[in-house]
Amino acid sequence: MTMSRPDQHISKTAGDKTGTHLPTLRDYSLVGRESALAEENGLAAAEWYSVKIDRKVLKGLMKRKDGPAIRDTIIWFAALALSGAGGIYFWGSWWCIPFFLVYGVLYGSSSDSRWHESGHGTAFKTPWMNEALYSVASFMIFREPTIWRWSHTRHHTDTIIVGRDPEIAAPRPPDIKTLLLNIFALVNAWKGIQSLILHARGRLTPEEESFVPESERSKVYRTARIYIAILVAVVVACLAFQSILPAMLVGLPTLYGGFMTIFFGLTQHAGLAEDVLDHRLNSRTVYMNPLFRYLYWNMNYHIEHHMFPMVPYHALPGLHEAIKHDCPEPYPGTIAAYREIIPTLLRQTREPEYHVRRQLPSGVDAVPYNPGAVFKTAG
Amino acid sequence: MDEGWIDACGLEDIEPEDVIGFSHGGARYALYRTDDDRYFATDGLCTHERVPLYNGFVMGQIIECPKHNGRFDFTNGEAKGAPVCENLKTYETQQRNGRLFVKIA
Numbered sequence: 149m150t151m152s153r154p155d156q157h158i159s160k161t162a163g164d165k166t167g168t169h170l171p172t173l174r175d176y177s178l179v180g181r182e183s184a185l186a187e188e189n190g191l192a193a194a195e196w197y198s199v200k201i202d203r204k205v206l207k208g209l210m211k212r213k214d215g216p217a218i219r220d221t222i223i224w225f226a227a228l229a230l231s232g233a234g235g236i237y238f239w240g241s242w243w244c245i246p247f248f249l250v251y252g253v254l255y256g257s258s259s260d261s262r263w264h265e266s267g268h269g270t271a272f273k274t275p276w277m278n279e280a281l282y283s284v285a286s287f288m289i290f291r292e293p294t295i296w297r298w299s300h301t302r303h304h305t306d307t308i309i310v311g312r313d314p315e316i317a318a319p320r321p322p323d324i325k326t327l328l329l330n331i332f333a334l335v336n337a338w339k340g341i342q343s344l345i346l347h348a349r350g351r352l353t354p355e356e357e358s359f360v361p362e363s364e365r366s367k368v369y370r371t372a373r374i375y376i377a378i379l380v381a382v383v384v385a386c387l388a389f390q391s392i393l394p395a396m397l398v399g400l401p402t403l404y405g406g407f408m409t410i411f412f413g414l415t416q417h418a419g420l421a422e423d424v425l426d427h428r429l430n431s432r433t434v435y436m437n438p439l440f441r442y443l444y445w446n447m448n449y450h451i452e453h454h455m456f457p458m459v460p461y462h463a464l465p466g467l468h469e470a471i472k473h474d475c476p477e478p479y480p481g482t483i484a485a486y487r488e489i490i491p492t493l494l495r496q497t498r499e500p501e502y503h504v505r506r507q508l509p510s511g512v513d514a515v516p517y518n519p520g521a522v523f524k525t526a527g
Numbered sequence: 528m529d530e531g532w533i534d535a536c537g538l539e540d541i542e543p544e545d546v547i548g549f550s551h552g553g554a555r556y557a558l559y560r561t562d563d564d565r566y567f568a569t570d571g572l573c574t575h576e577r578v579p580l581y582n583g584f585v586m587g588q589i590i591e592c593p594k595h596n597g598r599f600d601f602t603n604g605e606a607k608g609a610p611v612c613e614n615l616k617t618y619e620t621q622q623r624n625g626r627l628f629v630k631i632a
Contacts, residue, residue, distance in 0.1 A: 193576050207545070210584045269596045294609075301595045301610045305576050363612050458584050458593055 174310055174422075174500070176319045178302075178355045182311030186423070191309045197426040198455055199471040206456065209463045209470070212273035216462040217265075220442070221281065224262070228254050232397055239393055248396060252405020253443070256333065259288035259402075260409045261445035261461075267297055270460040271445075287375065289409070290333070290340050290402045292347065294367040298360045307454055308422050308430040314359065318418040320500035322493045327414075333406035347372035408443060415485045416450045419492035419504050427454040429506050433468065434479040451475055476506040531632030538566070538625050546590060546601075548581030551631060556618070557581040558627060559601045561588060566620045567601050568629040574606065574613035 175182040186192045231254065234247030263285035265271040266278040286293040299314045306312035310319075318327070329335045346353070350369045352360060360368065378398070385394035392400070421429045428451055436448040447453060449464035452471065459467050472478070479485040488504060495502050535549045541560035548571055549556045555571030557580045569590070573580050578594040585591075590601045597611030604615040619630040 203545075204542075207584070212586065269591075269598070297609055301575075304595055361612055364609060456593070458591060458596060 174320060176310055176316055178311060178314055178358045180311060183358075184311070186306070186309050186311045189423075191306070191423055191425065192312050193305050194425050196307075196455075197428070199474040201456075201470055205470055206459075209456070209467050210458045210460075211463070212270065212460060213462070214273045214277065216460075217271040217277070217281075220445070221262075224254060224258065235396065236393065239391075239396075248401075248404070251397075252401045253408050254405070255288050255401035256403065256405030257408030257412070258443045259285040260413065261443065261447050263289050263291060263296075264300070264447065265445050265461050267293075267300055268457055270458065287378070288402065289406075290337060292340075292343065292368060292371055292375065294364050294371060295343070295347070295356060295360060298364065302359045304454065304457055307427060308417050308420070308424075310422050314355065316417070316422075317413060318493060318496075320422070320503075321497045322418075324493065324497060327410070327493070330410050331407045333403050333409070336406075337403055344372045344375055348376055411482070412440070412444045412447065414489055415448070415479075415482060418489050419496065420506065421503050427451050428475050428508060432479060432485060433475065434485045435481055437481075440482070473511075474509065476508055531630050532621065532628045533631050535568070535627050535629045538564075538622060538627055541566070541627075544585050544587075546581050546583060546585050548579060549629070554631075555579065555581075556629065556631070557583075557590065557601070558620075558629070559585060559588075559590065561585075565602075566622060566627050568618040568620050568627075569599070569601050569604055570616045573597055573611065574615055575611045580615075 177183070228251060231247045231251035235244045235251055238244035238247060262271070262281055266281040266285060269275065269278045271281060272278050282293060282297075286296065303313050303315040308316055310316070326335045343353075347368050352365060352368065356368075382395050382399050386392055415432050415434050417430055417432070420432065424430050431450045431454050433451045434448045436444065441448060445461040446464040447461070449468050452459065452464050452467045455471070456467060468478075479488075492502070492504055533551055535551075535556070535558055536547065538560075541547050541558060543560055543564065544562040546557050546559045549558050549568075550571075557569050557571045559567040559569070561567075567588075569580070571579055571581055573592040573594070575592065575595060575597050578592050580590050580592060580599075582593045583591050584593070585601075588600055588602045589598050589607065591598050592611070595610050597609075598607040599605060599611060599615045600607060601615070601617070604617040606612055606614050621628045621630075
């Protein structure tokens with residue numbers, strides 16, 4: 149999961165302060181120099197480090213269930229209905245604000261984790277339930293389902309490999325203005341509308357062509373037209389009722405309620421290593437309270453999720469216990485994570501080559517750096 | 528031995544409702560056992576991103592890729608939807624004297 153897909157993002161560094169040669173140009177697009185370099189360096193679709201885990205234990209953790217996600221989804225929709233009803237009832241008074249705050253977070257932020265887990269096909273045991281939730285949550289988080297399914301597939305193949313991963317949220321140097329605007333999903337929504345129009349016209353960007361197979365493209369065009377029809381219907385309803393209330397319920401919550409998406413999402417990879425073939429070095433596991441873990445569906449166990457994406461969200465705490473001996477120390481909370489992330493991102497605006505080096509445990513199971521992960525510069 | 532049939536493993540080397548890997552002639556294969564003790568064999572790598580399927584998860588007669596959760600029916604190789612679009616090659620199997628043979632040629 150991430151918050152944005154950089155389009156032709158090229159970062160430049162003025163030079164390093166130590167006098168040693170470092171890459172001075174990083175092209176985060178999927179069709180540029182770094183993309184070719186990643187393939188040359190063996191970083192594309194490579195073998196990744198994986199903690200050894202007993203097959204029977206892993207099979208137990210991978211076991212699919214319908215029960216937890218049915219329970220959580222009923223609670224989610226009930227909370228959406230109650231908070232939305234409260235917002236409608238108190239519309240016109242200040243009392244509607246707390247109701248829309250809850251509604252917005254459930255709609256515009258919690259949909260991210262539902263989109264993510266059902267996209268992996270691990271939320272439910274029953275496939276149609278995953279597909280149904282995926283369709284609904286994709287619209288709520290304002291992501292086109294087919295595009296993002298393939299984008300996320302690539303994110304798992306080539307996690308934070310520059311030129312390969314379309315979901316690097318904080319490229320170096322980070323674009324702080326975009327990150328701040330995306331607290332309310334403003335840049336993402338604007339790009340999303342541009343993409344919808346492009347796709348509704350039956351076209352893809354060159355980057356999208358690099359990861360969406362031909363056979364899937366008609367779905368992209370059809371869904372973009374459906375999304376536009378829904379948004380037009382909401383605008384028509386607003387005009388008919390002479391009120392923005394319909395948009396407060398459908399569409400706008402992605403913006404005004406989207407702040408927890410970036411709050412959770414930046415903890416995943418921001419400020420960590422690029423171009424390593426070891427999720428322990430480019431992903432964070434952050435302990436979170438039960439409410440956050442409900443909203444985020446346990447994606448705070450992010451090393452675990454990337455290393456074993458078949459393990460459903462409800463089994464991630466168990467997986468964490470099984471592999472934590474071979475992983476860096478988890479962050480004790482989101483505040484601890486942000487104490488690292490914010491200074492790192494600010495420093496990267498001046499020193500793009502800087503990143504956090506995660507400390508692996510010493511011992512026989514720990515493999516400090518995957519030998520395939522050393523980045524080689526061009527020339 | 529009949530031409531093309533390869534002795535791949537013992538029948539009990541595969542747990543019920545599970546998969547193991549098998550290499551022969553530089554190629555990798557996945558060998559499956561269902562929970563009612565039927566045996567199947569397919570190519571070992573996913574048709575999507577060449578990820579080893581024998582590290583994946585068996586559910587009934589479905590094998591799920593460990594990396595992207597792409598699913599195949601391993602009894603006939605059928606791809607069950609995105610992100611897998613291309614079917615998986617399957618191979619005949621035979622059980623002989625407690626061993627699993629796969630017709631690879």
